[in-house]
Amino acid sequence: MTAYVLGATGFVGRETVRQLCVRGTKTIAHVRPDSKKLEEWRGKLAELGAEVDTTVWEPVAMAAKIRALAPQQIYILIGTTRSKAKADSLEGNIYEAVDLGLTKIAAEAARASEIKPRLVYLSSVGADPTARSAYLNARGRAEEVVKTAGVPWVIARPSIITGEREDGRFGERTAAVVGDGLLAFAGVLGGKKLRARYRSTTPDVLASALIRLGEAPEHDRVFDGIDLR
Ligand SMILES: NC(=O)c1ccc[n+]([C@@H]2O[C@H](COP(=O)([O-])OP(=O)(O)OC[C@H]3O[C@@H](n4cnc5c(N)ncnc54)[C@H](OP(=O)(O)O)[C@@H]3O)[C@@H](O)[C@H]2O)c1
Missing domain, CATH: 1.20.5 (Single alpha-helices involved in coiled-coils or other helix-helix interfaces)
Structure with a gap:
């Protein structure tokens, strides 16, 4: 079993990488190539037992990487916050740029890889493409992107992760x-x-649920807090 984890440096991402490695899954942890803490992440993620990948966030490059790795699951555990976006000098609708924008790239790359990996998408309770909140709106649209990517998928909608x-x-x-x-x-x-x-919920409970959903026979389903314990 091989898993590709996008957002591997995040709160949930690190725990997902850790648990996958403990289970003996070959785990490829993606870190953005321009990360200011790239060397630190290389060390930390390698210590957990993962291979670090720094493919640029671009559909053709990412599709080639997915084809080469042939993962059964791609975990999409990404998203920005106001403070992170400020540090990244992002302006405008930050959730559209990152939460939706990077999900589009990942979904397009998964489709183009032609190996049909399962997308395990970490969304949020309240995600809705018609929502007024920019965050929930972008999450809702990102869910649509995942559902229509032409590959198997599961979507998790937790409440607050603490x-x-x-x-x-x-x-x-x-x-x-x-x-x-x-x-x-x-x-x-x-x-x-x-x-x-x-x-x-907490990262350890959520990561374990994401892995279970990523590996279960059933797919193309949305799971809320009740299923994520
Ligand atoms: N926190 C909650 O209470 C909660 C509740 C429900 C749903 N969620 C959703 O779950 C997602 C993951 O949660 P988390 O707590 O693990 O988030 P997190 O700790 O903030 O991690 C976010 C991940 O996204 C990456 N990322 C952010 N901006 C990026 C950019 N511009 N380019 C490339 N990568 C970028 C980060 O990479 P770097 O480390 O390189 O910045 C990191 O790997 C969130 O984004 C959120 O939408 C969160």
């Missing part, structure tokens, strides 16, 4: 604590499904 991050993200932790508290209350009142769907 835990000890290197870059802090106080707002995310606060939202997780407050949201989980409200959901616990809803659970007591009988809203158990609601609680299971929307309560926060």
Whole structure:
């Protein structure tokens, strides 16, 4: 089994790489070639047991890489934030440029590779191509891109992903604590499904669910928080 992980340097990406390597899956961890921390990532990801790939984010180059690697799964675990986009000097609709733009490249490359790998797409609860929120709108459109790529796919829609991050993200932790508290209350009142769907998750729980969905016989399905435990 070979897995290609896009977004391997992220909170969820690193844990997915770690778990794939522990399971003995040949794991190719993609790091953007212009990463300021490329050498650091090479070391960290190699320590986990992964091979590091720095193919440029461009459909033809990425299709050739996918053809050569012949992975059974391509994990798409990418996305930007306001602070990351600022550091990348991105302007305009940052989610359209990164979350949607890079997903389009990955999906197009997977299709063009002609080896039909399964796309395992990390989306978000509330993703909707008609949403007013730029983030949820871009995520919704990215899901459409994944679904129509002409290769097998699964989409995961978790709620907030929390835990000890290197870059802090106080707002995310606060939202997780407050949201989980409200959901616990809803659970007591009988809203158990609601609680299971929307309560926060952690990278280890999510990575393990993504790998399970990536390797399960069924595909072409969207999974929400209930299925991601
Ligand atoms: N955090 C949450 O609560 C939450 C909840 C639901 C869904 N999600 C979705 O899940 C995705 C992954 O979550 P995460 O917490 O693992 O995110 P993360 O830690 O911010 O990682 C994002 C990944 O995307 C890459 N990336 C960002 N901007 C890029 C660019 N301009 N060019 C190339 N690569 C770029 C990063 O690479 P570098 O390291 O090189 O920047 C990193 O590998 C998110 O993007 C989000 O949309 C998140």
